[in-house]
Amino acid sequence: MSNVLTLENVKIERDGATTFIILNRPEKRNAMSPQLHIDMCDALDWAEEDDQTKVVVITGAGGNFCAGQDLKLYFRGTEDDPKARARARRAAHAWRWDKLSNFPKPTIAMVHGFCFGGGFTPVIACDFAFAADDAVFGLSEVNWGIIPGGLVAWAVTQVMNYRDAIYYSVSGEQFSGAEAGQMKFVNKSFPLSDLHAQTLAFARKLEIKSPAAVRYTKEAVRSVRGMTQLQAADFLNAKSDALKHVDPEGGRAKAMKQFLDEKSFKPGLGDFKR
Numbered sequence: 001m002s003n004v005l006t007l008e009n010v011k012i013e014r015d016g017a018t019t020f021i022i023l024n025r026p027e028k029r030n031a032m033s034p035q036l037h038i039d040m041c042d043a044l045d046w047a048e049e050d051d052q053t054k055v056v057v058i059t060g061a062g063g064n065f066c067a068g069q070d071l072k073l074y075f076r077g078t079e080d081d082p083k084a085r086a087r088a089r090r091a092a093h094a095w096r097w098d099k100l101s102n103f104p105k106p107t108i109a110m111v112h113g114f115c116f117g118g119g120f121t122p123v124i125a126c127d128f129a130f131a132a133d134d135a136v137f138g139l140s141e142v143n144w145g146i147i148p149g150g151l152v153a154w155a156v157t158q159v160m161n162y163r164d165a166i167y168y169s170v171s172g173e174q175f176s177g178a179e180a181g182q183m184k185f186v187n188k189s190f191p192l193s194d195l196h197a198q199t200l201a202f203a204r205k206l207e208i209k210s211p212a213a214v215r216y217t218k219e220a221v222r223s224v225r226g227m228t229q230l231q232a233a234d235f236l237n238a239k240s241d242a243l244k245h246v247d248p249e250g251g252r253a254k255a256m257k258q259f260l261d262e263k264s265f266k267p268g269l270g271d272f273k274r
């Protein structure tokens, strides 16, 4: 596809203002090799700067999301090369947590098929997650004698309750997309045949919102989780004031005029006209 970055292990596809970033090693169930991690870093950096991209969807090619770290290329392949291992680990951490969880545009994980081990981290780092009812999730590390490292154990406790986090990480048992929806590991699950359309429909709603308000809102919600009430109140006041000044569209003033003076929209029921 023209007008998008070309990478070895990652595919980028546009659908209007929504950009799909697709882990692309389908024959290996999208297991994450060092090169795939490097490609994902490049893809996210590209999407961040790409003006056409308003929303990013992370998913996997060939009917699966991700089979976790590549045991051959990531683990065995770097065993005797500490520098290569460090490079791979840096890239793995950078895209799956730092870049995704601080991404300035809304991010959605769209999970179908298998999602194992290290594949959990990007699902959690995205703002939203949707799964196919029959997707198969598993913290499989314990099944082959390792722990959910590389931030996985920490990340799961950000979105799972403690009982579920211990249960699934120690038992290595799988759970379905439908169960992931019930336990709120993902926002919602859908029949596989609807997953793409439902994800895109939600992305379309995000596309038309004020980018500055969306960005500041997600930053605010993320940041206050680690704050005391006093810190949060202070931070949120400052952030609200800052938004008035940094929003190039002047959304707040425009929306107030449309509601109070023109009576042309109702904030409770939809978006103002940008």
Ligand code: COA
Residues within 6 Å of the ligand: 027, 028, 029, 031, 032, 067, 068, 069, 070, 071, 072, 073, 114, 116, 117, 118, 140, 141
């Ligand atoms: N690392 C390296 N290679 C992997 C992989 C992984 N995490 N997951 C799948 N592959 C490879 C397989 O080795 C196989 O390669 P080959 O064709 O060269 O033999 C190919 O992908 C297809 O996998 P296969 O096991 O034949 O497919 P399947 O559909 O029957 O099973 C899984 C898919 C995901 C259930 C199974 O491959 C699996 O359990 N993978 C490991 C998952 C895991 O525990 N990941 C966490 C790592 S921390």
